[in-house]
Amino acid sequence: MPPDLHALARSSLGACGVSVPSGGGILARSPITGEHLLELPCAGPDEVRAAIERAQGAFLELRIMPAPVRGTLIKRFGQLLEQRKADIADLIMVEVGKIRAEALGEVQEMIDICDFAVGLSRQLDGRTMPSERPGHRLMETWHPRGIVAVISAFNFPAAVWSWNTAIALVCGDPVIWKPSELTPLTSLACAAVLDQAIRETGAPAHAHQLLLTDRECAGILLDDPRIALVSATGSERMGAVIGPRVAARFGACLLELGGNNAAIVTPSADLDLAVRGIVFAAAGTAGQRCTTMRRVIAHADIADSLIDRLGRAFAQLRVGDPFEEQTLVGPLIDEAAYARMQEAITEACADGGTLIVGGDRHGAELGGWYARPALIRMPDQSPVVRRETFAPVLYAMSYQDLDQAIAMHNDVPQGLSSSIFTRDQREAERFMSAAGSDCGIVNVNIGTSGAEIGGAFGGEKSTGGGRESGSDAWRAYMRRATNTINYSDDLPLAQGVSFG
Numbered sequence: 001m002p003p004d005l006h007a008l009a010r011s012s013l014g015a016c017g018v019s020v021p022s023g024g025g026i027l028a029r030s031p032i033t034g035e036h037l038l039e040l041p042c043a044g045p046d047e048v049r050a051a052i053e054r055a056q057g058a059f060l061e062l063r064i065m066p067a068p069v070r071g072t073l074i075k076r077f078g079q080l081l082e083q084r085k086a087d088i089a090d091l092i093m094v095e096v097g098k099i100r101a102e103a104l105g106e107v108q109e110m111i112d113i114c115d116f117a118v119g120l121s122r123q124l125d126g127r128t129m130p131s132e133r134p135g136h137r138l139m140e141t142w143h144p145r146g147i148v149a150v151i152s153a154f155n156f157p158a159a160v161w162s163w164n165t166a167i168a169l170v171c172g173d174p175v176i177w178k179p180s181e182l183t184p185l186t187s188l189a190c191a192a193v194l195d196q197a198i199r200e201t202g203a204p205a206h207a208h209q210l211l212l213t214d215r216e217c218a219g220i221l222l223d224d225p226r227i228a229l230v231s232a233t234g235s236e237r238m239g240a241v242i243g244p245r246v247a248a249r250f251g252a253c254l255l256e257l258g259g260n261n262a263a264i265v266t267p268s269a270d271l272d273l274a275v276r277g278i279v280f281a282a283a284g285t286a287g288q289r290c291t292t293m294r295r296v297i298a299h300a301d302i303a304d305s306l307i308d309r310l311g312r313a314f315a316q317l318r319v320g321d322p323f324e325e326q327t328l329v330g331p332l333i334d335e336a337a338y339a340r341m342q343e344a345i346t347e348a349c350a351d352g353g354t355l356i357v358g359g360d361r362h363g364a365e366l367g368g369w370y371a372r373p374a375l376i377r378m379p380d381q382s383p384v385v386r387r388e389t390f391a392p393v394l395y396a397m398s399y400q401d402l403d404q405a406i407a408m409h410n411d412v413p414q415g416l417s418s419s420i421f422t423r424d425q426r427e428a429e430r431f432m433s434a435a436g437s438d439c440g441i442v443n444v445n446i447g448t449s450g451a452e453i454g455g456a457f458g459g460e461k462s463t464g465g466g467r468e469s470g471s472d473a474w475r476a477y478m479r480r481a482t483n484t485i486n487y488s489d490d491l492p493l494a495q496g497v498s499f500g
Contacts, residue, residue: 002323002366005030005094009037009185012087016189017196026212028185031097031331032322034367040184043213048220051176051209055147056226058174058204063144070170071121077166077197078114081107084193088158091186096157097330097368098285099322110162112453113469117166120474124171135488142478144172146228149221153233154333155288157183158190163453163469164231165194165208171477173228175208178218182333187212222246229254229477236414236462254476255464258388259416261448262295264405264431267302269421271309273445277421279313281447283329283373287392291417291449295385296396297405303398307377310396311356314375319362331368332391338369341391344384345374348395351382386412402427410438416459419443
């Protein structure tokens, strides 16, 4: 049985410096047992507007603070995260149901993005271009964009927020964080640790603010013109609401939405490697990752062998209490997630699919909603396969040639992560080319999950087109200015225009 989750949550919150507020509106619960842990106050419209006003004041200070000085804030934040790693991981386990290795890995991502952002604070560079006019210099400069509203999802309640927040702060943007209502305790702890770093480094007091609120009040963030960027992680349906709403006021959006990620397995693939990569990508976090593998497209010559091996691997996965060391798959977030999983399995079988293994409920005695990851062999890519079901359901299909496999791979609305298992370099290169995968993340001989912070994270099509974390993703948090400097005594016009 799991430990006393209520006591563990309070202990971890206290270690992070949280004085637990009391009040109704936001109910913290654990998917491990289904029990309610704490009731927390829900911010109303006036509090949301006041937070925006405070953030605007902080922006006026942050934008003139040298970027390397802003980097010292994130450096201290990373150091404090190292100290509080176990406590935040405990809260992630309690609120999301992740196994300890995954929870600790999520906090490590936070520490890693802090390291990245500290280095970035000395590299927010523009460029100089040749001018066609003598005695002129043409250059680009990047400036802080303004207030960033971060709307995060339950499945990565800390890491994705940190990707946005660490980069936004070194770019000079204050952050207002609206976390998932399913993970308020983790967000309280993370915000408290960042608040400590803000105090210790003398950064503006309201450089970061946490808002525990509902969807209706979060709409104020979408509509207020002082919010320069809305970075939202969630479902495609959520993005379809947020994107047009923010665009209506000419605001900027960074959207990280659904993924219907697939692996192509070719005849030359190392099947031992493929099975390990597929099983982790399909079953990790109980299938509740945007990068979860949901489709396998295997060559007809190896499909039977691969599916048999996947079925045996799925049957051996230990499902249950994430606090038990041998557990590999924890609970689904709630009963609704379990119901959607069952509906998808039923529809897939009605469309001609064959349930190989899984889908059945486990751990009912714990009180949560646990299910063995399901493997379903499909005759083709039916409508249910083209949708993302946020649960551990893996559809297996076969193909005859690589062109057909790539067409099947791309024939879904989503475009987040993809992979190919092959030892043929031509196949790998083809998959990574413009005629291959249409996703934002394209992998070879690894699964679809487990992105590193050094690369930009995000996808195309209905995934939203956003990019977070590494590479040049920082540009989303800044505005660009093109500068022309005339250091001559003349005033020549561009394109040789003569004006009197």
